[in-house]
Structures are given as C-alpha cells and as structure tokens.
Amino acid sequence: MTFQATEAYAKELDQRDPLASFREEFYIQPGTIYMDGNSLGLCSKRAEAAVLELLESWKRYGIDGWTEGKYPWFYLSEELGAKMAPLIGAKPEEVIATGSTTVNIHQLVSTFYRPEGRKTKIMADELNFPTDIYALKSQLRLHGYDPDTHLIRIKSRDGRTIDESDIIQAMDEDVALILLPTVLYRSGQLLDIERLTKEAHQRGIIIGFDACHSIGSVPHRFSEWGVDFAVWCTYKYLNSGPGSVAGLYVNEKHFGTTPGLAGWFGSRKDKQFDMDHEMEHADTAGAYQMGTPHVLSVAPLIGSLEIFREAGMDRIREKSLAITRYLMQLIESELRGFGFAIGNPMEDHRRGGHVCLEHEEAARICKALKEQRVIPDFRAPNVIRLAPVALYTSYQEVWEMVQRLKMIMTEQTYKKFKNERGVVA
Ligand SMILES: *Cc1c(COP(=O)(O)O)cnc(C)c1O
Numbered sequence: 001m002t003f004q005a006t007e008a009y010a011k012e013l014d015q016r017d018p019l020a021s022f023r024e025e026f027y028i029q030p031g032t033i034y035m036d037g038n039s040l041g042l043c044s045k046r047a048e049a050a051v052l053e054l055l056e057s058w059k060r061y062g063i064d065g066w067t068e069g070k071y072p073w074f075y076l077s078e079e080l081g082a083k084m085a086p087l088i089g090a091k092p093e094e095v096i097a098t099g100s101t102t103v104n105i106h107q108l109v110s111t112f113y114r115p116e117g118r119k120t121k122i123m124a125d126e127l128n129f130p131t132d133i134y135a136l137k138s139q140l141r142l143h144g145y146d147p148d149t150h151l152i153r154i155k156s157r158d159g160r161t162i163d164e165s166d167i168i169q170a171m172d173e174d175v176a177l178i179l180l181p182t183v184l185y186r187s188g189q190l191l192d193i194e195r196l197t198k199e200a201h202q203r204g205i206i207i208g209f210d211a212c213h214s215i216g217s218v219p220h221r222f223s224e225w226g227v228d229f230a231v232w233c234t235y236k237y238l239n240s241g242p243g244s245v246a247g248l249y250v251n252e253k254h255f256g257t258t259p260g261l262a263g264w265f266g267s268r269k270d271k272q273f274d275m276d277h278e279m280e281h282a283d284t285a286g287a288y289q290m291g292t293p294h295v296l297s298v299a300p301l302i303g304s305l306e307i308f309r310e311a312g313m314d315r316i317r318e319k320s321l322a323i324t325r326y327l328m329q330l331i332e333s334e335l336r337g338f339g340f341a342i343g344n345p346m347e348d349h350r351r352g353g354h355v356c357l358e359h360e361e362a363a364r365i366c367k368a369l370k371e372q373r374v375i376p377d378f379r380a381p382n383v384i385r386l387a388p389v390a391l392y393t394s395y396q397e398v399w400e401m402v403q404r405l406k407m408i409m410t411e412q413t414y415k416k417f418k419n420e421r422g423v424v425a
Pocket residue numbers: 100101102103129131132181185210212213233
C-alpha cells in the first residue's frame with residue numbers, strides 16, 4: 001500500500017492493524033485525540049481492575065495480605081520485575097519494580113559510582129532530562145567533587161541529537177560512570193545502546209541507561225549487550241498511572257554488589273524477618289530495593305503488563321514505527337509551508353516512539369490543539385511532541401489530528417493564545 005493523505009487510507013491501515021483490538025482495553029475520552037502517552041499513558045480497564053483487586057486484599061486480609069490473596073504483596077515487586085524483564089531483554093532476576101526513576105538513579109549511581117585514582121568523572125549529555133542531571137550532580141557533591149569539573153555533558157551538534165561518536169570520543173581514562181537516555185525525551189533520538197556499552201566496557205567504564213522514553217515502546221536486549229544497569233518509570237508507555245512504581249535493572253554480573261543505599265526490603269526474602277542488624281542482601285536486582293513497596297501504586301502495573309505480554313514488544317515496536325512514519329508522511333504532505341520541522345531522526349533504528357514537531361509558535365499551537373481536543377505535549381522552547389501509541393491510537397485519529405492542526409494553521413487560531421507554556425507543560 002502506498003501512502004495517501006486520505007481518510008480512507010487511514011481506515012484501511014486500521015483494518016490491517018493486528019493490535020487494533022487493544023484500543024478497547026483503554027479509557028479513551030470520546031472526541032479527544034490523546035497524543036501524550038509518552039508523558040502519561042492512558043488508564044486501562046485491566047490496570048483499574050488490578051488496583052481494585054489489591055484494595056480488596058487489604059480489606060479482606062489486613063496484614064495477611066503480605067502473603068495471601070491473588071497477588072501477595074511480599075513477592076509482588078519481584079514478580080512484576082520478572083514480567084518487565086522481557087520488555088528490556090533481561091533475565092527475570094535482573095529486574096525489580098521499585099522506587100521512582102529519580103530514586104533509582106540515586107540508588108544505582110551510589111552503588112556503581114566508585115571513584116578511584118584518576119577515574120572520578122561521570123558522563124551524561126547536555127540534552128538529558130533535568131532530574132537525571134540533578135541526581136548526578138548531587139551524587140558528585142556527596143563524594144566531595146565539584147559537578148562543574150566532574151560532570152561531563154556531551155554536546156549536541158544540532159541541538160536535537162547526540163552523536164554516538166562524540167560520546168565515545170569523550171570516554172577518557174578519568175571517566176568512572178556513564179548515564180545516558182535510551183531515547184532522548186525531546187527529539188526522540190534512539191541511541192545505539194549496544195555500541196556505547198561495548199565502547200565503555202573496553203575502557204573499563206560502567207554504563208547505565210535511563211529507559212523512561214523507550215520502555216514499552218522500543219524493545220532492548222540489555223542482558224545480551226551487557227548493559228550494567230538501567231532505570232525507567234512505568235507511567236509513560238507502560239500506562240500504570242501518575243507516580244506509579246518504577247523499575248530498575250542490574251546485570252547479573254553485578255549481583256552481590258553492596259547497595260549504595262541499603263534498606264530492609266533489599267534483604268534476602270527468607271532472612272528479612274529475622275530482623276538481624278547485619279543485612280544479608282538479596283543476590284538479585286531485588287537487593288536494590290529500600291523500604292516497604294508502594295503496593296497500591298504498583299498495582300496498575302499488574303494489569304498493564306498483561307496487555308504487553310499479549311501484544312508482544314515486537315508487534316508493538318512494529319506498529320509504533322509504522323504509525324509514527326505515517327504521522328511524518330502526513331506532516332510532510334498536509335502541513336507544508338506552515339513553518340514546521342521534524343526534529344527526530346528519520347531512520348527507524350534511530351528513533352523512539354514519538355514524533356518531535358518543531359515550530360517557533362509551538363507553545364500556542366499546543367494551546368490551540370487542546371482547544372480542538374487534541375492532547376499534545378509541549379517542551380520548551382519549540383517542540384510539540386506527538387506520540388501515537390501502538391496499543392491505543394488509531395491511524396484514523398492520527399489523520400484527524402493532522403486535519404485539526406492544519407485548520408489551526410490555516411485559520412491562524414493559535415494567534416489568540418500567548419506563546420508561553422502552562423505550569424505543567
Ligand atoms: C519521565 C522521566 C523521568 C521522571 O523521573 P521521576 O522520578 O519519575 O519523576 C526521569 N528521567 C527521564 C529521562 C524521563 O523521561
């Protein structure tokens with residue numbers, strides 16, 4: 001089938017979409033086109049049911065809910081870790097559901113950043129998400145280093161992407177640890193994780209990835225590539241709700257490494273309730289948990305991951321690439337001459353799950369889109385992120401969204417808004 005900018009073509013694509021039926025699993029507001037699943041995924045009926053199930057176990061069992069009920073709380077973090085493992089290509093015991101992205105960065109950097117001799121620096125990139133940088137700077141300060149001299153941030157050549165060869169070039173003898181995103185949150189660039197890991201290891205550098213913008217959208221093979229550690233949230237493409245419990249991965253070669261930030265839930269499960277003051281930490285990724293798991297906030301993940309198991313990461317990636325490609329084709333054919341630029345890399349192996357649409361007036365175009373019941377995502381100064389999500393966005397919605405955007409640009413209705421962001425952009 002060759003691309004056509006017609007609604008009939010969009011409908012045809014929907015008919016051929018093997019994942020189309022999953023849309024019914026989600027709460028979708030009629031008439032609203034949701035393009036922000038890369039910031040906060042939509043609620044599914046199964047996620048809702050899992051929350052209710054865990055509330056029920058609390059009502060029914062009280063304290064015994066730790067070991068009774070459909071999902072005993074005591075083992076839940078490990079079980080959900082095992083269920084997330086296929087999404088990133090890891091072994092079940094290498095993954096645990098715990099903490100938040102920021103907390104997990106602190107945990108794993110404090111575990112694996114071991115400055116020694118000349119090797120004292122941490123490397124990241126200048127387009128990185130702020131919280132990752134704040135965490136790295138504070139970790140350096142805790143070790144008595146000045147972030148201005150000890151945090152290396154790889155520069156972008158074009159303001160959108162980071163060149164892998166620039167990262168590799170900077171892997172000097174003084175670098176102890178690298179933390180990079182899998183997919184850059186603004187431009188959607190997918191880094192070559194395998195290559196970067198190999199190059200870091202050749203130089204004796206520990207390398208970890210923040211997979212917030214790829215988990216549930218791009219499959220990985222972290223174990224096979226030997227990635228040392230990774231973190232991610234579960235509320236973006238994993239659809240587990242605002243503030244849902246995050247995930248972390250530690251390669252099995254590091255099992256036994258003493259957690260930087262220890263807490264009793266990192267204990268061996270059979271020893272935890274011995275209440276001994278000498279901690280015997282788990283010999284799995286479970287060792288990097290701290291306190292009591294946030295059971296009610298991890299609950300939606302139970303339902304959500306069932307959907308991922310049924311849909312399969314390969315099919316999800318295939319649709320994600322197809323529907324984002326379709327969106328880019330529509331942008332090129334329908335929005336020509338309005339001053340838009342596509343800011344994400346075009347090649348499939350270099351892009352994640354969203355399209356980065358740039359425009360000088362992006363802030364107020366987003367407001368006009370919201371008025372037209374399209375939910376985009378604005379990132380200052382000029383980026384409109386649009387994420388048609390494999391599990392719940394239809395091709396027809398993408399088509400309709402572009403029509404609404406075209407109307408906004410033709411009639412210049414965006415001009416009635418101020419070109420500045422809201423409190424939560
Ligand atoms: C979403 C996101 C975060 C969010 O971290 P929280 O601790 O959940 O607030 C961090 N880093 C990146 C790269 C993200 O995309």
